[in-house]
Every structure is written in structure tokens, then in C-alpha cells.
Amino acid sequence: MRVFETPxxxxxxxxxxxxxxxxxxxxxxxxxxxxxxxxxxxxxxxDIPVVLLDDNDRVSHGxxxxxxxxxxxxxxxxxxxxxxxxxxxxxxxxxxxFFRDRRIYDFDLLAEEGHRRPAFINLQQYRLEELLxxxxxxxxxxxxxxxxxxxxxxxxxxxxxxxxxxxVETRDGPYRLEAEWLVACDGAGSTxxxxxxxxxxxxxxxxxxxxxxxxxxxxxxxxxxxxxxxxFNRGQSALLHRQPEGVWRIDLQLGPGxxxxxxxxxxxxVPRLRQMLGEDVEFELExxxxxxxxxxxxxxxxxxxxxFAGDAAHQVSPFGARGANSGLQDVDNLVWKLxxxxxxxxxxxxLDSYDAERVPAADENILNSTRSTDFITPxxxxxxxxxxxxxDLAETQPMARPLVNSGRLSLPHVYVDSPLHSADRSDLPARxxxxxxxxxxxxxxxxxxxxxxxxxQLLALGIDVxxxxxxxxxISLPAGQHPLLDERYxxxxxxxxxxxxxxxxxxxxxxxxxxxxxAAAFRRAxxxxxxAS
Amino acid sequence: xxxxxxxxxIPGGDGFYQxxxxxxxxxxxxxxxxxxxxxxxxxxxxxxxxxxxxxxxxAAARTDR
Numbered sequence: 001m002r003v004f005e006t007p008x009x010x011x012x013x014x015x016x017x018x019x020x021x022x023x024x025x026x027x028x029x030x031x032x033x034x035x036x037x038x039x040x041x042x043x044x045x046x047d048i049p050v051v052l053l054d055d056n057d058r059v060s061h062g063x064x065x066x067x068x069x070x071x072x073x074x075x076x077x078x079x080x081x082x083x084x085x086x087x088x089x090x091x092x093x094x095x096x097x098f099f100r101d102r103r104i105y106d107f108d109l110l111a112e113e114g115h116r117r118p119a120f121i122n123l124q125q126y127r128l129e130e131l132l133x134x135x136x137x138x139x140x141x142x143x144x145x146x147x148x149x150x151x152x153x154x155x156x157x158x159x160x161x162x163x164x165x166x167x168v169e170t171r172d173g174p175y176r177l178e179a180e181w182l183v184a185c186d187g188a189g190s191t192x193x194x195x196x197x198x199x200x201x202x203x204x205x206x207x208x209x210x211x212x213x214x215x216x217x218x219x220x221x222x223x224x225x226x227x228x229x230x231x232f233n234r235g236q237s238a239l240l241h242r243q244p245e246g247v248w249r250i251d252l253q254l255g256p257g258x259x260x261x262x263x264x265x266x267x268x269x270v271p272r273l274r275q276m277l278g279e280d281v282e283f284e285l286e287x288x289x290x291x292x293x294x295x296x297x298x299x300x301x302x303x304x305x306x307x308f309a310g311d312a313a314h315q316v317s318p319f320g321a322r323g324a325n326s327g328l329q330d331v332d333n334l335v336w337k338l339x340x341x342x343x344x345x346x347x348x349x350x351l352d353s354y355d356a357e358r359v360p361a362a363d364e365n366i367l368n369s370t371r372s373t374d375f376i377t378p379x380x381x382x383x384x385x386x387x388x389x390x391x392d393l394a395e396t397q398p399m400a401r402p403l404v405n406s407g408r409l410s411l412p413h414v415y416v417d418s419p420l421h422s423a424d425r426s427d428l429p430a431r432x433x434x435x436x437x438x439x440x441x442x443x444x445x446x447x448x449x450x451x452x453x454x455x456x457q458l459l460a461l462g463i464d465v466x467x468x469x470x471x472x473x474x475i476s477l478p479a480g481q482h483p484l485l486d487e488r489y490x491x492x493x494x495x496x497x498x499x500x501x502x503x504x505x506x507x508x509x510x511x512x513x514x515x516x517x518x519a520a521a522f523r524r525a526x527x528x529x530x531x532a533s
Numbered sequence: 534x535x536x537x538x539x540x541x542x543i544p545g546g547d548g549f550y551q552x553x554x555x556x557x558x559x560x561x562x563x564x565x566x567x568x569x570x571x572x573x574x575x576x577x578x579x580x581x582x583x584x585x586x587x588x589x590x591x592a593a594a595r596t597d598r
Contacts, residue, residue: 389573
């Protein structure tokens with residue numbers, strides 16, 4: 001029996017079901033996919049009681065998300081489960097691009113040195129979910145306040161002024177729950193979104209993809225192969241990707257308006273795969289499914305006490321692996337804010353910054369994935385003309401290869417216009433400007449990101465911080481001893497101070513010590529002051 | 534301020550023009566279009582300046598001549 005066929009968190013009756021009035025919880029998270037699980041783990045680590053509800057009792061069926069980018073891996077490190085995830089995943093850097101019946105070029109993505117984590121790993125979503133469920137269980141065994149309730153389907157959501165009332169359907173019948181804050185991670189078909197009557201806005205296009213997982217019977221290179229307009233899938237695209245455990249994932253684009261049943265018949269699929277992989281490659285078909293996507297988002301991600309994250313808030317095409325990766329960044333952004341608000345350290349207006357920061361991030365992802373989709377399936381004659389010209393040139397002219405767009409790797413969004421950030425008056429390196437996630441670098445005993453915690457902190461590089469900074473943890477490192485750290489954080493400057501948020505994004509930076517400016521930047525970054533600069 | 538050079542800049546303009554036409558000789562409309570697209574991409578890469586390229590696109594799209 002495969003992992004996704006095994007009940008991992010079977011339904012158990014909760015005392016809440018016998019309560020005479022709805023039990024009240026600080027946070028309820030709906031949906032135990034990667035995004036909801038990450039949210040629950042982060043909350044539990046911060047000792048915020050959280051109930052995670054899922055209508056199912058097992059990890060997602062088959063392979064969905066597959067590629068997890070460096071930023072997501074760094075978030076998993078912060079959540080305490082990065083090693084297990086990276087150990088299970090496969091890393092790759094080489095690939096081939098095909099156009100019609102020709103192989104037009106090979107590539108090797110050379111990752112920048114000096115990062116603990118690779119640019120990305122490939123890992124089946126169900127494997128990731130399994131590892132996250134196990135992390136959640138460990139936290140629970142350590143006495144952290146987290147509960148994962150399987151077989152619990154949210155059917156009604158009634159937002160109120162002080163809480164949100166939920167109706168949860170179980171096999172023992174329905175019961176009600178009261179959530180101070182509701183985090184909706186219930187995916188593309190979000191019940192919470194529907195209950196609030198929210199529509200997706202933006203460009204919607206319907207496309208179908210056939211996904212097949214195959215096991216190769218002999219060695220096959222660990223590479224990403226992408227076909228534009230191949231003979232076995234005319235006018236569409238195809239993708240071959242390596243997964244762990246000797247499994248390769250195949251994505252065949254099918255276009256709109258197809259017969260789903262017909263396309264999934266092995267008699268139809270296997271000959272196509274033979275054409276893709278070569279007649280002499282022996283393989284076994286593990287399973288097949290068809291899915292559709294759209295590129296769209298809801299207008300706002302915060303609706304009072306309901307916060308939307310992941311596919312429930314925004315959807316992208318699969319090109320560029322921006323779905324799960326961006327959802328994980330949503331919760332990375334959200335959870336520390338929820339903690340501060342729940343503990344009364346910041347006003348609840350801090351949660352508006354979740355919207356202000358993650359909506360532009362979603363737009364950036366939608367833009368990138370829309371561009372990839374337009375390149376892969378040109379929608380007009382002119383678009384096809386230039387797409388084909390790029391691919392024709394790419395065979396012999398390196399200049400054309402950067403224009404070939406089969407998905408742009410998910411990079412973390414820089415919160416350039418965030419209300420939480422202080423103006424940058426320095427000429428320190430651009431890649432660590434306010435809004436950027438802290439860039440990793442090797443330091444003597446390990447990695448910078450490993451040294452950073454998940455509280456507000458002041459990273460002092462080559463500048464002496466004389467006293468304690470209220471509310472801030474000070475991390476002091478010398479300048480001139482770690483070349484890559486200096487290059488990424490100092491540039492030409494002899495020293496610098498970086499104010500880092502609990503999600504390890506830069507909130508402000510200075511080239512000299514001024515406690516008043518640091519305190520002002522901290523108040524601003526924690527949402528205690530949003531009007532001054 | 535415009536950065537796109539719009540004053541004459543090609544030595545032996547007539548010769549260039551002739552070569553351009555010869556390039557398309559004997560090609561179908563589709564082949565010519567594809568060739569032009571490749572040519573635009575090669576030239577754009579050579580220019581490599583987004584502002585100049587944008588001005589060139591705008592100049593080419595003008596209909597009020």
C-alpha cells in the first residue's frame with residue numbers, strides 16, 4: 001500500500017464535539033496540505049494553541065507539488081525539519097530542451113556557492129506532507145499545543161467581530177468550533193473562500209495536464225527534460241522530472257476541453273511515453289491523473305479574522321513551481337504576526353501587512369507563471385512566431401537561451417513597498433536591502449541562517465552594540481573574517497547593523513549604531529507605528 | 534530624452550537594403566516572417582538596452598507618420 005493510501009491521521013472523536021457551547025481556540029487552520037501543516041508547525045513551535053482540520057485522513061494523493069526551492073527549504077530549517085526533507089529529496093542541475101523532433105540544447109544550472117541549501121530539490125508532495133505530519137507529531141509529543149483532526153470537514157464559516165464560528169462535519173455528525181483567528185489553507189477549491197463569497201480575480205485560463213509517475217527499469221539520467229511542441233504531443237508541451245526513489249514524473253499538457261477519461265487510458269498514455277523516453281527504455285507506469293489550473297487570486301488575503309494562504313488565496317500555473325513554494329512563504333510571513341497579535345505585543349493592524357506583503361508576492365508569481373504559460377502555449381500568431389524564433393535560435397545561439405521560458409525558478413519575493421520597513425539610506429549590497437529574506441552565508445561554525453532565530457533580532461557585523469536592545473536579540477559577528485558574509489551584507493562598508501524580522505526578512509539596516517533609529521525601526525517593523533518613516 | 538538613434542547611421546544604406554531584400558528572396562511569407570523574428574531577436578540582443586529597445590518598438594508602432 002502506498003503512503004497516500006494509508007490513513008495517517010484517522011478521525012478521532014474530540015471532546016469539543018460533546019461541549020455544550022462551541023469550544024474556543026486561538027487559531028484554527030483549515031487544510032493539512034503542505035501550507036496548512038507548515039502553519040500549524042510554526043504556531044505550535046511558538047506555543048500558540050492550534051487546531052488543524054482536514055476533511056481527509058491521509059497525505060495528498062499521488063504527486064502534486066514536486067519542486068521545493070531554496071527559500072522553502074530555509075523555512076523548513078526554521079521549522080526544525082529541513083534536514084529530513086532535504087535528505088529525502090533529490091537535487092539536480094542538468095537538463096535538456098527539445099523543440100519538435102530535435103534536441104536543441106543542454107544546460108547545467110550552476111548554483112551559487114555559499115548556501116546551506118541547494119537552489120531546489122525534487123520531492124513528492126505526499127512525501128513532504130508525511131515528513132511535516134511527523135514533525136507535527138514530534139511537537140505534540142514534546143507537549144506543544146497542536147492537534148491534527150482528520151475526517152473533519154468544515155462546512156460553514158460564520159465570521160463575527162471577536163471570533164469566527166465554524167461548523168465541522170464528521171462521521172459522528174457535525175459540531176461547532178469558535179476560532180479567534182482562522183487560517184484558510186484549504187486549497188484551490190477552498191470551502192472557507194466559498195463560504196465568505198469571495199471570487200478569484202485576474203486572468204483565468206483553463207488547461208489540462210496529465211501527470212504520470214513512472215519507474216525506470218534501468219539507469220536514466222537525473223535531468224529535467226522539457227519538450228516544446230513534440231511529435232508525441234503536438235502543439236503542447238511535455239516535462240520529465242526526476243523524483244526520489246527511482247520515480248520519474250511526466251507532465252503532458254493536454255490543452256482545454258479534453259476527454260479526461262480517454263486521456264488517462266494506459267493504451268493512450270503508454271505509446272506517448274515510449275515516444276518521449278525512447279523505444280528501448282523500459283518503464284513501469286505507477287499511476288496517472290489529470291489536473292487543471294488557473295492563474296488568479298482573491299483581492300485581499302485578510303478578511304477580518306480570516307486569513308487566506310496558499311492555493312486558497314492564489315493559484316498559478318505549474319510552470320516555475322510557484323504554488324507550494326509561495327504558500328509556504330505566506331505562512332512564513334503570517335505566523336509571527338499572528339503570534340504577536342495573540343500575545344498583545346502588536347495591534348491587530350499588523351495583520352494588514354500580511355495582505356500588503358503577500359498580495360504583491362502573489363502578483364509576481366502570477367506574472368511569472370503567466371509569462372511561462374504564454375511562452376509554452378502561444379495564444380496568438382505573433383506570439384507563436386516569436387516563440388518559435390527563440391527556440392530555433394537557441395539551438396545555435398546562446399543569446400536566445402535565457403528567453404526560453406519553461407518556468408522560472410521560484411525566488412522569494414522582496415517586500416519592496418512594505419509598510420513595515422524603514423527607508424534604506426545606505427549603499428550596502430542590494431540583495432540584502434530591506435524587504436529581502438536574509439541571504440545565507442557560511443560562518444565559521446556553520447551557516448548564517450542557522451544562527452538567526454525566529455524572533456526580532458539585530459545582526460551586528462563589525463559594529464559594537466554597547467547595551468541590550470529592548471525586544472531584540474543581538475547577534476554579533478566580526479567583519480573581515482567571512483568573505484561571503486561580508487560580500488552579501490557589507491559590500492564596501494566596514495560594518496553594518498541589520499534588523500531582521502522573525503521570518504528572517506530584513507526590516508532595516510544601518511551603517512552606524514544609533515539606538516533611537518533602531519528602536520524606531522523595530523516599532524515600525526512590528527506594526528506598532530506605521531505612519532512615520 | 535530619446536536614446537534611440539534616428540539619424541542615418543548605416544554606411545552604404547542602399548547596399549544594406551539590398552542585402553535585406555536578398556535575404557528574403559525565394560522564401561514564402563511564413564518563412565520570411567520567421568526569419569524576421571529571428572533577426573529582430575538577434576539585433577535586440579546586440580543592442581541590449583531595454584530603453585533603446587522600448588523606444589524602437591514605440592517608433593515602429595507609430596501610425597501618425
